[in-house]
Amino acid sequence: METTAKKEYTFKDFASNQEVRWCPGCDDYVILRSMQKALPEMGVKKEDVVFISGIGCSSRFPYYMDTYGMHGIHGRAPAIASGVKLANPDLSVWVVTGDGDSMAIGGNHFIHVLRRNIDLNILLFNNEIYGLTKGQFSPTSLVRQKTKSSPYGNTQPPFQPGELAIGAQARFFARIGGNTPKEMTQMFIDAETFNGTSLIEILQNCVIFNDGCFTQYTDKNVREDQQLFVEDGEPMIFGKNKDKGLVLNGLKLEVVTIGENGITEQDILVHNAGEQDPTLHQMLVRLEYPLVTGIIRRFQDVTLEEREDALTKEVMANSKFTKTDDLFFSGETYEVK
């Protein structure tokens, strides 16, 4: 994207004239607002921004953004967005998807877009439920969770989106609570800055069909004790008193208390988001206590567009064809008089 011609936008420039129709109290509002605030900070031109979504409550997002946008079909946004970006790599392309959209019907596109590492930013609104269709369990719903389609409790074990994504070679994976707009805004900017596919899992509360599903981690009163917000190069410390931290015990992560059993800050693991080996990042996304948020993985790698571009230049430089006529009249042709 073009970053030179920085124009002075405000969040209002990115709000469309459409009335927002999510349920009152839905975290989707927070996400929308954070995005509208983040975009003016990114230095991208409004006409270069494209939002592509699938189907779901979350996927209504593009209608509310005064940018280019397409509300696609269920699960296919990563593929549509890949086409947009490959057609015009100068655009800033965003995918908006839900847990069902990305990991049920769209699971195939979701893993492949991550594997390819096209420079897209994917916002995964994880509410552990199908919102738009009124409350069926999703691939992230918990076992035993009662939903409209699991009245006696869900029997299908869930995906951990980060685990799936990193397994599919995600280079950038971040997680954020749906009620922390300030951090979220910054995270959107970081995602845009990252060259490659960036995936942000947003723990999004659905007030209607799965209210409180993340409260144990996201509630203001428990957040600091239950969440570890990781920052690159910083020790992984959390807790109201900043006295808890992570250490590696054999092949497992362990929570320790600084000041107990001779543990000092020096003993705490320092977060390295840029590490190519995903082993520790995988452990972090799987951890249930504390829940790890922040940018867990940010490994800079070659993008698909870069590979394609280099290859195209190479082929062009070595080719004897510049016009289709050169091709059509080449090789085994013959004259009829």
Place this chain on the structure above:
Amino acid sequence: MIAEKNKIQPEVLEAVVIRFVGDSGDGMQLTGTQFSDTSAMIGNDVSTFPNYPSEIRAPQGSLYGVSGFQVHIGSVEISTPGDDVDLLVAMNPAGLKTNLYAVKPGHTIIIDTDSFSKKNLEKAKYETNPLEDGSLDNYRVIEVAISSLTKEALKDVEGLDNKTITRSKNMFALGIVYWMYDRSTDHTIDFFNKKFASKPHLIEANTKVLNTGFYFAETLELIPNSYTISPASMPAGTYRIISGNTATAWGFLAAAEKSGIELFLGSYPITPATDILHELVKHKHFGVKAFQAEDEIAGITSAIGASFAGDLAITTTSGPGLALKSEALGLAMMVELPLVVVNVQRGGPSTGLPTKTEQSDLLQAMYGRNGESPVIVMAASTPSDCFKYAYEAAKLALEHMTPVILLTDGYIANGSEPWLIKSVAEMPEIKNNRINEVKENWHPYDRDKETLARDWAVPGTFGLEHRIGGLEKDKITGDVSHVPENHEYMTKIRAEKIKRVENYIPELETEFAKTGDLLVVGWGGTYGSLHSAVKQLNEKGYDKIGYAHFNYINPLPKNTEAILRQFKKIVVCELNNGQFASILKMNFNKYDFLQFNKIQGLPFGNTELTEKFKHLLS
């Protein structure tokens, strides 16, 4: 003795059908291609069809491992690869066994006797040796020990391993056939020189075997006479032999260059469409962006994304793939973006007959989407005109802002024939609906008054930010709308937009009788068979039979009814159970449409068509 033979004047033939068959490893495709290229270069009209085994590495010598290549050449117009084989070249027992049916009694078979070993006969499930049991008595069999003669020819060439020697025996056979049909070996020797430029010993070996075969035929009385086929009268110009799939790919290359819009292909491999992908991935030098996606859905949706972003977007597939694309095709129709979907039809339903031909996806193309979802549906008729119709499909998509389904089929996709090469300069202009500047009060669904095509504002254009999507749109603002009357209005305008395409496509033409007793109706890839059958009857004095071939099915040409009206009987011929007939019945219900259908995974045969038409005329 040699001089004596040389004096014999070759007998002149109008047309001949030759089929080369052997094991997958015997190089039959190359042999056939060389023969057809050489024939084309001396001015014959040609049509070819390959027949590969569907197993990738079938066991050597087995019945299902037989690979074949049929060539039809003539001094007259040739429009199909031919039905009855005049000369069968069988490199092994399995090839003979699986192809003998195509050779009429009295016709010629060349056999490599060396390959008729006990083991190979067993593999071909022959209980007795057909060379000895009299079962070939009704044919003119030319027995040649091709393998050992090849070995003998190469005994002095240095640096050849056994495998290379065995592999060049196809060139011995080709040499014989060149002599029989009075063609020179020059073109093929040129080919060796180019192909093996860095391996001089292979040039030497292949040239030697080819020439030895040629002289062998000349010298021995084994081969009673030779034939010649004079040049056909074809329009002057530069030609090349092209297959339908290559022609399709090239049509898109030409359209991209002419329109100045970059080409994007999103595709997932599927027989028999994959060769279009194979061809387009080669052309990065023209800026082609070819994306092999994770499945057909991603193939089409990535193309929709590319189209949104301003590319000429296409996706290529065959029947099962079109089924997967149907939801996304509805989206493309709804957001009114240009897109071409190529369906190289194969035998269906389900996985069906992947390597065989059929025309049974017509109704899927017409109606295989949820809701009222009209798109342009068109079909190419011969290998070489796939170029023209691919170009035309791209032009219609861009000028009318709509998805277009282009139907071809396995028969024309893999078949090849001469193509009078078109320079892009000769092709019609391609306009587009791009809007590049802010207009006052602009809306994304603003339409062209004539075509009803909407404006194409692509991301990156200042001031035209807008949202599109699969939800129903307000007819003026383009915003989401659930208003009942608006939905009806939009449904009708989308239908009307496609209907109006009839003003931009050529009228239907009748060949042979313009009015009379019987109108033969066909569409798509059956052109060659139907055209030659009707032509043949016409030449025999049946002058009340006409032929109308459809390349545009949705919308139909405007003058369709005016043509139907000119005949007493109409017979719709198609390789399915009557799909186009049902479309015609629905549109022109006062006519009685007779049907001639074939659903065997095979093209129409000449005799079955002429018999049927004669019967209908009597």
